[in-house]
Amino acid sequence: MDDGSDRMSMLGDEFIAEARRQLDASAGTIRHCLAQLDDGQVWWRPREGMNSVGNLLLHLAGNLGQRFGSVIGGEPDDRDRLGEFTERGPIPKEDLIRRFEEAVGRADGVLAGLSADRLGETRRYGLLAGAVERPVLTIVLQTLTHLGGHTQEIVQLTRQQLGERYAYMQPAGVPPRPDPKS
Template sequence: MSESELSTTIAAGFGHYFHDFARRVRTMASNLTDDQFWAKPYPYGNSFGNIVLHLIGNLSYYIGTQIEHTGYVRDRDSEFAIVQQGRKKDEILAELDETVAMVIRSLGNQADNDWSRQYVAQGVDDVPDRFSIYLRCCVHFHHHIGQMTYLMKEWAHRAT
């Protein structure tokens, strides 16, 4: 396999998972009302909507700002703010879709030698290169899908 083929394989592989994870989030969210999307079913933890905002912030900063130079300025604390008055579930899910599309475009923009380029950003001192930040963001996304699945089970349990 040539370097170019490997680069294409890496981009396609990550792209597949980012797309699939966004689809899973949208599927789970379709079963929630706007109120459930923002409500915390437990006195601890986060709402489904706040986790989605957190994923948007994570990807927009680590990929958008640091690799694609989008100018996004992250306010991590606001991702977890309880009150999101006026923000509808569909609006947030559309923002997630746009963010994932940006990540997938970014993956396609990586040349063979870009994967090993040094990566530096606040909050990820242990990430040495671009390949590693894409991997870390993908794993982070998957981790939060697990939390969302748990929230969905709780909402289903409460409905019975």
Template sequence: MSTTDKPFIAASIHFLHWNVERIAACLNELTEEEVWQRPNDNSNSVGNQLLHLRGNIRQWILTGLGGVADERQRDEEFSASGGIDKTELYKQLTETVNEAVDIIRNLPSHHLIEERPVQAFVHDGTFIILHVVEHLSYHTGQIIFWTKLVKDKDLKLYGDTNLNQTN
């Protein structure tokens, strides 16, 4: 990997792990019932979102960049209404993220600019990685919002960091 690719790869890996940590904080607050509760008929539960994130990361990184067979059943991610507890959902997501990180970390530089098919699209490796990081961040925000809504609680996701401090 070239020295110019390293900051992008490092930042991507950072945000993949960062979002998974925030999801863990939410799951620690939510009950099993709340994980599978849908706010309305047109919304997904946290459980659906975790299945969806796992499927998306597998399809885009493991298949798109890593060459693993695409066995995704996207509709099942949204139709599920339980049957997997939050510990197992989190385990599956973290295992998938860790597999994706291994692929990203070891990706040859030329794969960042090579176009390849993924889902119904054709994109280069940089786009694929950026899509996955952005997609995970988007749904992590939804999970955080849902947790705060249900629990009416500050999740202290930044710990004791003074976010009003300027450098």
């Protein structure tokens, strides 16, 4: 290989490693929020036309499974996108967590199996009439951006319900903040 090919391969490998870190970070934040919510809070919505954390978990499991498992990984696509948003539960929190964790695990497995040169391969995805061809790298980036946005939505819904009882995540290597009340 020449220097240009080596550099592109290194960049591709770094992109895949960072994608896996971002997937893990978003999943960790979602786990942190779910640990603070009970089943009723998971299905609470600020108003009828908005999503609950439960709907968002179903949606993220469906999106990760479709994009990583089907579009990139070639598995059959059995997603029910409409059902992700119309479900009103109560599916138990443990079942939602299991579905989400399975989708995250499959996504991480697909990422772990990618090579830098596969990032440039194209895949067709989207609704039949609006399907588009995109490089695998673009699909990964769009999917993780989507995951990050909904992760922050889950944080907001959790904080909205818990108020002062919300426990902030402690970044690795940072000592806990002192309690201002002590």
